[in-house]
Amino acid sequence: MKKALLFFAITMFAALTAQAQQRIISLNGAISEILCALGAESQIVGVDVTSNYPEALKTKAKVGHNRNISAEGVLSLQPTLVITFDNQLNPQLLDQLKAAKVKTVILKQELSVQGTRNLIGELAAAIGATAKAAALQQTFDKQMAAVKTTALHKKVLFIYARGAGAMQVSGTNTSIDKMITLAGATNAMTGFTDFKPLSAEALVAANPDVILMFDSGLGSVGGAEGLQKIPGIAQTNAGKNKKVISMDGELLSGFSIRLPQALQELYNKLK
Template identity: 65%
Template sequence: MKKTFFVLLPLILLLSNISSAQQRIVSLSGAISEMLCSLGLEDQIIGVDVTSNYPASLKQKASVGHNRNISAEGIIALRPTLVLAVKDELKPEVQEQLRLAKVNLQVVKQEFSPAGTRSLLQEVAKITNTEAKGKQLLSSFDKEMAALKIANNGRKVLFVYARGAGSMTVCGTGQSPDQMIRLAGSANAMTGFEGFKPLSAEALVAANPDVILLFDSGLQSVGGVDGLLKVPGVINTNAGKNKKVISMDGQFLSGFGLRLPQAILQLNKKITG
């Protein structure tokens, strides 16, 4: 513990020179970053994680890496007055180091549901003292959600997380892709387990999805639709036979930010189209 403290000490001293009136925010969540921008705080964001890709202007901010592999030093070096992170996404040791450095770290809960998005927005607005603007955004979000008329389409959808043909897993229950598939009026083709597990040809054929869903980056990593069809078992499913493979931007599909209504509608159209 003492060794960690002395390593961070030079960076801690940098924080003492920042005026308390100056807002310097580091966001470690794409959904939170999107909300901060909608709340009118984009100019106060000084650093973001790699999932913070919307709006596109966030790409000009300093990047601190992926929220699950971030170092405290990289955050502290930006001299933030506020760091926002989602619970369970920031390593406990990094949280401890930030708190030792007297960084104002606010860890919030995120649930993958419309109600979870509402709660996250309210929490972020409260932390940043933008509750009036937050109420306006919440009203617009609720209206967009209410306007969705998504009927059950009877399709079984399989979500595949791919990082190349040699690294592919499928989504069970309790994850954001599973919830999105359900919100879009479809059924998850993989049930009986939570989280992710390696893709197997046997399980794939047994699940027999009508549609296979990937992130855009994942589909590219396996060589597009043609590459995916070469994966053992894919061609033996309804999705493979009909070449019904769809993809969406990862953060848009699974982020559960304020664009959730648009993401649900787009996914529904891709599934049924």
């Protein structure tokens, strides 16, 4: 019995020591949020530019946008672990990390409530914090159960903008599309997947009741007044009724542990 307890104590000490020595780089905002919630904030030495919550992440070294990250910037931080999603990692970067013998965990993000719940467990396993996963999942479940939504008979058009000259709309199979559906509304653009450039003709044909944007995107076109000047906007129900809403980009699209907050906020703004 004593030997068994001693072995257990040694094993736990080794695991805790290894965890404390980790130098983690997170290449996605949702991953970074969950790592912090699991108590690994002090182990994070670098993040991508979407990792801005919680506030402490803003002090971490930035290694670039998750789709355009150089190995030099990552390796300069001497990471022992790099974590990302499979659809956001540059294959060349992966090869360079393997060559440098840096452990890389590549996860698949499922854009759903259960997907976020699963992600908590997967990240806990990746950093050796499985004991904390159950409690965090329980908190997440309670927060999701507290979200109050009903069916909304509204068509919502999401516009991703980086200025009036660079605007795209969301089709199906995007994080925004999933959020619109979870909030009880309907995506106004259903004839394609992913994103495509905004056209006045398609905009008028879709005739959304609400236009949804990131806060930064709406600001880049001059706010709601500037958006009205975009060809086609004024001819839609959303334009006529000036029904334009915006949210923080990472909160709205991240499917992180703040999903309950994001969903409730989106619903409240849509109704």
